[in-house]
Amino acid sequence: MGGNYSPRRKPNPNSDPAVPITNTKKRTAAVATTKRKSGFEFCKVCKLNHDKGQRHKYFPNHKRSLSEYLNRFLSKLDDVRYFLDNPSPLRPEHVSRNRLWCVFCDIDVEELDSSFACGNAINHLAGADHLKNLKHFIWKYGGAMDHLDDFRILDDDVAKWEKKCETLKKEVALSGEGSHGPICVLSNDIQNEQNYGIVENFSNNSVYHRHENFLNAVMPLQYYTNEYQISQTGPNGVPYTCGASHTSTFSLPMEKDPEVFLQSSSGSTGNGSMRCSSLYRDTNKNFVSSGFIGDSVGGMMNGDSSYQGLQLLTEISSSSQGDVQGNVHSGAPPPWLDASEKSQTDNHRQLPSVSLISPSNKPGKSKKLNPKRVGAAWAERRKIEMEMERRGEIIKNCNDAEWLPNFGRVWQAGSRKESRKEYEMEKRKLPSVETQPEMPTDVQPYISKRMRRDVSK
Amino acid sequence: MAYLLNTLTRKREVDSVIRDTIDKVLVLRFGRASDAVCLQLDDILAKSAREVSKFAVVALVDVDSEDVQVYVKYFDITLIPSTVFFFNAHHMKMDSGTADHTKWVGAFHRKQDFIDVMEAIYRGAMKGKLIVNCPLPPERIPRYQLLYKDI
Numbered sequence: 001m002g003g004n005y006s007p008r009r010k011p012n013p014n015s016d017p018a019v020p021i022t023n024t025k026k027r028t029a030a031v032a033t034t035k036r037k038s039g040f041e042f043c044k045v046c047k048l049n050h051d052k053g054q055r056h057k058y059f060p061n062h063k064r065s066l067s068e069y070l071n072r073f074l075s076k077l078d079d080v081r082y083f084l085d086n087p088s089p090l091r092p093e094h095v096s097r098n099r100l101w102c103v104f105c106d107i108d109v110e111e112l113d114s115s116f117a118c119g120n121a122i123n124h125l126a127g128a129d130h131l132k133n134l135k136h137f138i139w140k141y142g143g144a145m146d147h148l149d150d151f152r153i154l155d156d157d158v159a160k161w162e163k164k165c166e167t168l169k170k171e172v173a174l175s176g177e178g179s180h181g182p183i184c185v186l187s188n189d190i191q192n193e194q195n196y197g198i199v200e201n202f203s204n205n206s207v208y209h210r211h212e213n214f215l216n217a218v219m220p221l222q223y224y225t226n227e228y229q230i231s232q233t234g235p236n237g238v239p240y241t242c243g244a245s246h247t248s249t250f251s252l253p254m255e256k257d258p259e260v261f262l263q264s265s266s267g268s269t270g271n272g273s274m275r276c277s278s279l280y281r282d283t284n285k286n287f288v289s290s291g292f293i294g295d296s297v298g299g300m301m302n303g304d305s306s307y308q309g310l311q312l313l314t315e316i317s318s319s320s321q322g323d324v325q326g327n328v329h330s331g332a333p334p335p336w337l338d339a340s341e342k343s344q345t346d347n348h349r350q351l352p353s354v355s356l357i358s359p360s361n362k363p364g365k366s367k368k369l370n371p372k373r374v375g376a377a378w379a380e381r382r383k384i385e386m387e388m389e390r391r392g393e394i395i396k397n398c399n400d401a402e403w404l405p406n407f408g409r410v411w412q413a414g415s416r417k418e419s420r421k422e423y424e425m426e427k428r429k430l431p432s433v434e435t436q437p438e439m440p441t442d443v444q445p446y447i448s449k450r451m452r453r454d455v456s457k
Numbered sequence: 458m459a460y461l462l463n464t465l466t467r468k469r470e471v472d473s474v475i476r477d478t479i480d481k482v483l484v485l486r487f488g489r490a491s492d493a494v495c496l497q498l499d500d501i502l503a504k505s506a507r508e509v510s511k512f513a514v515v516a517l518v519d520v521d522s523e524d525v526q527v528y529v530k531y532f533d534i535t536l537i538p539s540t541v542f543f544f545n546a547h548h549m550k551m552d553s554g555t556a557d558h559t560k561w562v563g564a565f566h567r568k569q570d571f572i573d574v575m576e577a578i579y580r581g582a583m584k585g586k587l588i589v590n591c592p593l594p595p596e597r598i599p600r601y602q603l604l605y606k607d608i
Contacts, residue, residue, distance in 0.1 A: 369480060370583050373585050374586070375544055375545025375546055376585075405472075405475050409559065
């Protein structure tokens with residue numbers, strides 16, 4: 001009775017509130033809760049208003065959008081986790097970029113007064129409120145309860161992180177004097193050896209090592225501060241578990257080094273840092289970050305350039321080419337001028353064939369001829385043939401004496417092909433006449449009736 | 458005046474000119490150099506050949522040569538001068554209110570008439586039409602009588 005208009009077996013309780021509900025007992029509970037005039041809710045996962053109530057979270061569309069939604073957030077969380085394992089000091093200029101929007105709590109977690117990257121975020125994710133909101137979200141929007149821990153940070157981890165931060169702070173305080181202002185933090189392993197060495201003299205070996213650390217951690221840092229954009233490239237559409245592998249790639253070369261923030265601290269940071277990140281991004285989580293480590297370890301870096309600009313510029317060996325051809329300083333003509341002369345001669349050579357092939361290539365006219373024009377297909381074929389003839393591949397076969405063009409005859413009823421056939425037939429019928437053409441005289445257009453009568457007789 | 462234009466006497470030449478004219482209207486005048494009307498037409502053709510050269514090619518076919526009798530028969534040429542139009546080796550017809558749409562019989566009154574006809578054919582061909590309407594008013598179209606199954 002309820003399902004008059006639709007073939008559904010179960011009538012939708014929300015569709016027509018005026019209709020008396022004749023549902024089975026199973027649905028009474030749902031009915032009771034959702035039976036209202038305008039029972040629309042907003043699903044923030046699908047960004048959709050719906051009136052399906054609790055059923056909505058089981059729909060496949062919703063499930064899909066939910067997984068995407070959570071994946072996105074998870075990738076951002078991965079970055080935070082990275083800093084959980086490797087706390088690094090947060091510079092004031094990066095603060096504005098270090099925000100995190102927590103989708104469960106619907107709040108923006110800023111890093112206004114934290115001394116470490118993602119400090120506030122870590123604290124938030126470990127908090128009880130966050131957990132509560134997380135559970136509520138999962139109840140409301142579905143999703144797996146067993147993945148709860150993916151979206152929060154456990155207290156143990158926070159404790160570890162805090163310890164690391166403490167050590168970092170101490171080291172900073174210790175080495176703060178001798179530096180140029182940058183905060184040099186060293187790995188735990190070599191702390192004793194090169195503690196002051198790095199700060200005082202930037203010798204090559206320390207540069208190497210520092211670069212390694214530098215590379216290892218700075219790049220991911222930049223990665224992070226680029227507003228999580230890079231994280232989008234990663235695990236989109238990939239199930240959550242891949243997040244773990246993502247972080248693991250970070251930790252590989254890590255050796256648990258807390259980080260050297262050299263780069264950001266020096267004056268010209270912006271560019272360098274960006275460059276690092278882009279390089280990193282290109283290699284796409286292949287942490288070897290090919291060119292980079294290769295350069296530094298291979299010793300091509302000279303300490304000066306890398307230190308002063310702190311931009312890790314790679315030197316290109318241009319000495320071989322530059323001298324021969326001359327350059328701006330030697331007054332040689334620019335390469336494009338020479339090139340254009342060459343290209344002009346090339347064009348001239350090519351022009352004749354081009355112009356023959358496409359004689360309709362006129363300026364002020366659309367280059368492409370109407371493909372629907374008369375005989376277009378034939379024209380294309382013919383052009384190719386002519387091109388090949390020009391190149392000498394096909395010998396022009398002018399021996400086709402029987403070829404006749406496509407012609408629609410005067411007294412003809414059928415298609416144009418018929419005209420050829422008719423003609424062939426006529427030819428066969430009157431072989432003798434063909435040899436001796438009898439042209440009508442130079443007639444004036446008008447032929448009098450008398451003449452016509454004579455002829456027909 | 459006809460010496461300015463190509464005069465073709467062999468079928469082979471006619472074939473080659475038909476096949477080699479790509480994306481341009483081909484004007485084949487079938488006639489005789491000694492005929493008065495032909496001369497008039499040739500004059501107009503010669504003068505305007507250059508102006509329409511970007512989209513048209515003009516050629517004269519001597520109707521007296523034996524080799525081209527094939528075409529004379531094939532195209533049903535009974536009155537001269539007759540002008541047949543081709544585009545990409547396809548024959549273009551024009552409805553000028555006369556009996557024969559497959560060719561233009563007679564001369565043109567003015568250069569501009571010829572150019573108008575050329576233009577109409579070209580536009581139609583580019584749009585893919587095999588038959589076009591004549592842009593000339595009826596008084597400027599030479600009239601003639603067409604005989605059915607002439608000699």
